[in-house]
Amino acid sequence: MSRTQAEPSEGSLLLDDQLCFALYAASRAVTARYRPLLDELGLTYPQYLVMLVLWEQDSISVRELGASLQLESSTLSPLLKRLEANGLLRRERRAEDERSVAIRLTGEGAALRERARSVPVAIGDAMGLTPEQDALAKQLLRLITANVTDG
Amino acid sequence: MSRTQAEPSEGSLLLDDQLCFALYAASRAVTARYRPLLDELGLTYPQYLVMLVLWEQDSISVRELGASLQLESSTLSPLLKRLEANGLLRRERRAEDERSVAIRLTGEGAALRERARSVPVAIGDAMGLTPEQDALAKQLLRLITANVTDG
DNA sequence: CACGAATAAGTTGCGCACGACTTAATCGGG
DNA sequence: CCCGATTAAGTCGTGCGCAACTTATTCGTG
Numbered sequence: 177m178s179r180t181q182a183e184p185s186e187g188s189l190l191l192d193d194q195l196c197f198a199l200y201a202a203s204r205a206v207t208a209r210y211r212p213l214l215d216e217l218g219l220t221y222p223q224y225l226v227m228l229v230l231w232e233q234d235s236i237s238v239r240e241l242g243a244s245l246q247l248e249s250s251t252l253s254p255l256l257k258r259l260e261a262n263g264l265l266r267r268e269r270r271a272e273d274e275r276s277v278a279i280r281l282t283g284e285g286a287a288l289r290e291r292a293r294s295v296p297v298a299i300g301d302a303m304g305l306t307p308e309q310d311a312l313a314k315q316l317l318r319l320i321t322a323n324v325t326d327g
Numbered sequence: 328m329s330r331t332q333a334e335p336s337e338g339s340l341l342l343d344d345q346l347c348f349a350l351y352a353a354s355r356a357v358t359a360r361y362r363p364l365l366d367e368l369g370l371t372y373p374q375y376l377v378m379l380v381l382w383e384q385d386s387i388s389v390r391e392l393g394a395s396l397q398l399e400s401s402t403l404s405p406l407l408k409r410l411e412a413n414g415l416l417r418r419e420r421r422a423e424d425e426r427s428v429a430i431r432l433t434g435e436g437a438a439l440r441e442r443a444r445s446v447p448v449a450i451g452d453a454m455g456l457t458p459e460q461d462a463l464a465k466q467l468l469r470l471i472t473a474n475v476t477d478g
Numbered sequence: 479c480a481c482g483a484a485t486a487a488g489t490t491g492c493g494c495a496c497g498a499c500t501t502a503a504t505c506g507g508g
Numbered sequence: 509c510c511c512g513a514t515t516a517a518g519t520c521g522t523g524c525g526c527a528a529c530t531t532a533t534t535c536g537t538g
Contacts, residue, residue, distance in 0.1 A: 187448045189440065191379045191395060195461055196357050196450060198468040200376070201397055202475075203354035204495075206347050209475045211496090222524060225351070228342045238487060244342060246352055251525050253488050258523080275486040275533045289340065297338045299347060304474040305467070310346055313467045316460060317349040323455040324353075324360045355525075362526090373494060389517060402495050404518050409493080426503045426516040484535070495524085505514070 199320075209302050213295050217288060223259055224292070226252070230265065230281050231289045237276045264288065350471075360453050364446050368439060374410055375443070377403075381416065381432050382440045388427045415439065 191197055207221045214224050222245075229236070229244045238252055245252075256279060259265050264285035270276040305313065342348055358372045365375050373396075380387070380395045389403055396403075407430060410416050415436035421427040456464065 187444055187451075189379055189382055189443065189447065191376065191383060194379070194447065195454065195456075195465050195468075196361070197376060197379075198465045198472070199350070199354045199357055200372075202468040202472045203350045204397065205472045205475045206350055208496090210347070220523065221351075225342065225348060228340055228345070228348075231340055232342065239485085246355065247524095248526060249487050250489075250527080255524075273486085273534075277487065292340065293338055296340065296345065300338075302475050303346065303471050305346075305471065309467060309470075312463070313471070314346050314349045316456070316464045316467070317346075317353040319460075320454050320456065320464070321349070321353045321356045324356045324453050359526085371493065390515085398494095399496060400517050401497080401519075406494075424504075424516085428517065480538090482536095484533105486533080487531085489530070490528085492527095493525090496522090498520085500519070501517085503514105503516080506510105506512095508510090 206299070206303070210295070210299060213298055217291055217295075218262060222247075222251075222255060224295075226255065226259065227264070227285070227288065227292070230279065230285070231292075234286075235278050235280045237270070237278060239276070241279060259285075357450070357454070361446070361450060364449060368442055368446075369413060373398075373402075373406060375446075377406065377410065378415070378436070378439065378443070381430060381436065382443075385437075386429050386431045388421070388429060390427070392430060410436075 188194075210221050210224070214221060217224070219227065225245055226241065229241055238249055238256065241247075241256075242249060242252055256265065256267060260267055263282055265282060266280050267277050268280065270278050300310075303310070339345075361372050361375070365372060368375070370378065376396055377392065380392055389400055389407065392398075392407075393400060393403055407416070407418060411418055414433055416433060417431050418428050419431065421429050451461075454461070
């Protein structure tokens with residue numbers, strides 16, 4: 177038995193050779209791991225990401241939010257409506273530019289931050305990477321994102 | 328100026344400290360990069376993954392397909408219906424177990440494989456990783472998936 | 479200042495993704 | 509052999525994610 181495992185060739189069509197699939201599977205698995213934690217906060221995973229941005233910098237526009245998260249207004253607009261309906265934020269047209277909408281946290285939205293503090297720790301534990309592996313993974317993922325976005 | 332950059336603490340709520348966000352962003356960016364290529368084949372990205380599995384092993388059940396891709400029947404059933412409507416496969420109840428449905432490629436579905444050969448190469452080029460980085464990324468992503476799935 | 483181009487947000491349509499549930503067939507212990 | 513438990517596939521409802529488009533506002537150049 178000289179070869180029990182095929183050499184993954186450059187243009188393989190085998191699912192398990194595909195980095196893209198490893199990425200897709202990992203992303204969904206991590207999101208699934210977040211789900212029960214975020215359920216307690218009444219948030220979905222994309223809503224949680226929006227809240228992370230707003231806790232960092234309140235009163236930003238939909239456009240700026242989209243730039244941070246790499247999401248279109250067609251995704252964000254309905255999502256923000258749901259967060260507004262849940263009492264976490266308000267949306268108001270900006271006086272200085274009526275095209276723009278400022279997203280502002282309510283007291284409730286700002287307060288949720290404290291309850292969210294434990295979430296990244298719990299997820300970090302679940303991922304079980306060493307600090308070095310974590311940093312390396314982030315670095316590689318950002319490199320992929322940068323290379324794949326644009327030319 | 329002793330510190331121009333904050334040390335990302337264990338429980339940071341900053342978006343850019345989150346590995347989960349790097350993962351989510353990379354996954355969507357890669358899928359977006361696939362889109363124009365897959366459009367020419369008349370496939371979405373999840374449909375392409377299903378076809379990868381079927382090109383590897385034809386005539387498998389929905390359950391086996393779900394195990395390979397980590398997807399529920401509630402996701403696969405409608406997706407497979409669309410692929411059937413597009414003439415790429417057929418679904419037929421198995422005689423030996425009437426609960427199970429065998430997915431079989433049509434001639435057209437099998438033939439599409441040749442047109443798909445160039446896709447992984449093009450994506451590999453776009454990601455722009457060295458073979459070592461590619462292997463390392465896959466390894467880390469699988470580790471994350473494994474750790475996060477289960478206990 | 480006028481007016482076409484650009485920009486911001488939102489709407490619509492479609493295809494995932496998944497939880498909760500349903501239906502139908504098979505399994506397995508008493 | 510029967511009947512409750514399990515299993516396979518599918519339906520339904522909700523929330524993304526994005527392309528294509530619309531509406532309203534602002535910009536910029538003649």
